[in-house]
Amino acid sequence: MKYSILAPIALVVVVLTQSCVSNKKYxxxxxxxxxxxxxNRDLEQKYQSGQQDLTGSSTRVKSLEEQIASEKLNNSNLQEALNKCLSSTSQGNVNISKLVDEINSSNKYIQHLVNVKNTSDSLNMVLTNNLTRSLSADESKDVNVKVLKGVVYISLSDNMLYKSGSYEISEKAGATLAKIAKIITDYKGYDVLIEGNTDNLPISKPNIRNNWDLSALRASSVVQSLQNNYGVEPKRLTAGGRGEYNPVADNSTESGKAQNRRTQIIITPKLDQFMDLIGKAPEKAQ
Structure with a gap:
C-alpha cells in the first residue's frame, strides 16, 4: 500500500521538473x-534609407544627362534662329546681339554640366582604380569592382567574406576589408550602403527565419566590422538585406547560386555635395 502511494507522487515530481526546464528554454x-x-526591423529601416539615397543618386545622374541633352537642343535652336536673323535683312542688330548672348550663356552652362559629370566620373574612376590596384590576384577572384550610372559597386563573394552558412566575418576577409575601408576613409564625400544578397535555397538555422534575415545580418556584420575594426564613420554607413530577390545569375546552376550569394558595398556621392556642384552654374548674360 505504501509503494502504491509513492509511485504517483514520484511521477508528478518528474513531470513538474521536466515542465520547469521546458518553460525556461522556451x-x-x-x-x-x-x-x-x-x-531585423532596425536593419530594414536603415536599408530603406540607403535605398532611397541610392535611388536619388541614380536619378541625379539621369537628370544631369537630360539637362545636358536639353541644353544642347536649346543651343541648336538658338543657332538656327541666329542663322535666320543673319539671312534676313529685316532683323535689327539688337536682336542679333541678344541671340549671340543667349547662345554664349547656353554654351557656358552646357560646359558646366559636362564638367560636373566629368568630375563625378573621374572621382569614381580614381576610387575604382585605387582599390583594384590594391587587391592581390587571389583577392581579385572574389572581389568585383565596377561603376554604373555614377555609382561604385564592390561585390564580395560569400565564401571569402563569411564562415560557411553563417553571418560571422571570416578571418581571411580581414585583409580585403581593410583595403576597402581605407578607400572609404580616403573618400569622405561618399556615403556607403552595404547590401546583403543570397541564392534561393531556404535556410534552416537557429534564430534565422529565412534569407531576408541572413542577408540583413550579413550586411550588418560588414558594417560593424568596418566601424569597429577599421574606424569608418558609422554615420556614413547603412546596412540592408535583399534576400534572394536581387539575383544576378540563374539560380538553377551551382555557378549561378554562387554569384547570387554576395555582399555589395555601394559607394555614392552625398546628395548635398552633388547638388552644390550643379547649383554653381555660370550666370546668364544680362
Whole structure:
C-alpha cells in the first residue's frame, strides 16, 4: 500500500521538473526571437534609407544627362534662329546681339554640366582604380569592382567574406576589408550602403527565419566590422538585406547560386555635395 502511494507522487515530481526546464528554454528562445525581430526591423529601416539615397543618386545622374541633352537642343535652336536673323535683312542688330548672348550663356552652362559629370566620373574612376590596384590576384577572384550610372559597386563573394552558412566575418576577409575601408576613409564625400544578397535555397538555422534575415545580418556584420575594426564613420554607413530577390545569375546552376550569394558595398556621392556642384552654374548674360 505504501509503494502504491509513492509511485504517483514520484511521477508528478518528474513531470513538474521536466515542465520547469521546458518553460525556461522556451523563455530563452522567445527572448532571442524578440531580439532578432527588433534587430531585423532596425536593419530594414536603415536599408530603406540607403535605398532611397541610392535611388536619388541614380536619378541625379539621369537628370544631369537630360539637362545636358536639353541644353544642347536649346543651343541648336538658338543657332538656327541666329542663322535666320543673319539671312534676313529685316532683323535689327539688337536682336542679333541678344541671340549671340543667349547662345554664349547656353554654351557656358552646357560646359558646366559636362564638367560636373566629368568630375563625378573621374572621382569614381580614381576610387575604382585605387582599390583594384590594391587587391592581390587571389583577392581579385572574389572581389568585383565596377561603376554604373555614377555609382561604385564592390561585390564580395560569400565564401571569402563569411564562415560557411553563417553571418560571422571570416578571418581571411580581414585583409580585403581593410583595403576597402581605407578607400572609404580616403573618400569622405561618399556615403556607403552595404547590401546583403543570397541564392534561393531556404535556410534552416537557429534564430534565422529565412534569407531576408541572413542577408540583413550579413550586411550588418560588414558594417560593424568596418566601424569597429577599421574606424569608418558609422554615420556614413547603412546596412540592408535583399534576400534572394536581387539575383544576378540563374539560380538553377551551382555557378549561378554562387554569384547570387554576395555582399555589395555601394559607394555614392552625398546628395548635398552633388547638388552644390550643379547649383554653381555660370550666370546668364544680362
Amino acid at each position: 523563455t530563452q528562445l522567445q527572448s532571442s526571437y524578440n531580439q532578432l525581430q527588433d534587430k
